[in-house]
Amino acid sequence: MQSTLSARWAAIRPRIIDRAFAAGWSVLPRVPERVAGAAFDAVGTVSAMWPGAYAQLRANLREVVGPSYSAKQLDALTRRSVRSYTRYWREVFQLPGMDPADVGRRTEYLGGEHVDRAMHGGRGVVIALTHSGNWDAAAVQLCQVRGYAMTSVAERLKPESLYERFKRFRESLGMTVVPLTGGPEPSVVALKRALNEGQQVTLLADRDLQANGIPVQLCGRRTTMPTGPGLMALQTGSALLPLELGYTETGWRMRFHPEIEMPTDGRLRERVTHGMTALAEIFTDVIRRNPQDWHMLQKIWPDV
Structure with missing residues (x-):
């Protein structure tokens, strides 16, 4: 059962992603930049708190900042980086309308x-x-x-x-x-x-x-x-x-x-x-x- 569901998801996932991007380029250029920015910031803040969601990003950032950063400081930096990343995607969708x-x-x-x-x-x-x-x-x-x-x-x-x-x-x-x-x-x-x-x-x-x-x-x-x-x-x-x-x-x-x-x-x-x-x-x-x-x-x- 699990393998069947996984196979079905693998088959439809590319189409879902394609439609999501199509919707983004269709809708977001008409949304005020400040409104879209607040929404994507919220998405970045929430997604950064998912356990393990950005484990590789956090590990990479640890190599950049070194051991002087505490775990709390590194967590804060990772959240800022995720918000920067979601900002990038918001701008990808909005640039055609700018x-x-x-x-x-x-x-x-x-x-x-x-x-x-x-x-x-x-x-x-x-x-x-x-x-x-x-x-x-x-x-x-x-x-x-x-x-x-x-x-x-x-x-x-x-x-x-x-x-x-x-x-x-x-x-x-x-x-x-x-x-x-x-x-x-x-x-x-x-x-x-x-x-x-x-x-x-x-x-x-x-x-x-x-x-x-x-x-x-x-x-x-x-x-x-x-x-x-x-x-x-x-x-x-x-x-x-x-x-x-x-x-x-x-x-x-x-x-x-x-x-x-x-x-x-x-x-x-x-x-x-x-x-x-x-x-x-x-x-x-x-x-x-x-x-x-x-x-x-x-x-x-x-x-x-």
Whole structure:
């Protein structure tokens, strides 16, 4: 009986999720931001109290803040992080109804000279970022407010209709979206072409999905990070720019760090390792500065 119920739930769960996202994009853009914000804050506060619901997030945050945090302090930080995470999802649903100019005005935009320097020189830009803040709001700033051409990758979600919804959503923000798998060409080919054309490409780099990347120290503990950002920067001559994302009380914060200088000599993997090691050091500082806005709910350290 239990196995039958589990099988039925597994069969209908993707359709339920798809319909929930469809309802979110249909309804929430018409709800006042303050009202929706209060509702999602409440959801975050309540869900953070479910026993074990965010155990991995809490364990990850412990590695970020270290042993100096008491259990009570860590619980409070986890609640803030969950509320930040629910804020992200509320904004995903509401961004299509927001005025891009207003999003631009409410965004603290720092370090833009690093982007301009590369792009005015005809180079592409590999934007490397952590799972922090709201990347989609940052895309509004870069694509719609500042007019940059950008290509991003989307995971092939199930059902296909959900993938298409996310693709349309991100394209509405100004991005070109290519599927991670199952596209007319490998995603890496599309990304390299965009960089060679002087565009921006965005890559999340704080979690190594394949667990076969470059060994680094992140927040003082050994893990691996994907090779993609460093490898693409080297292969296309693009600038590798870390982007720090976070929230302000009424908007968003973006800070581009200076370009990571990639070695010109040595074996390719050694050069990639140099770049990713430097990126991990910057990510460590970024995550530790605003741990509540780091939405890492998955395992990233092998022994945590």
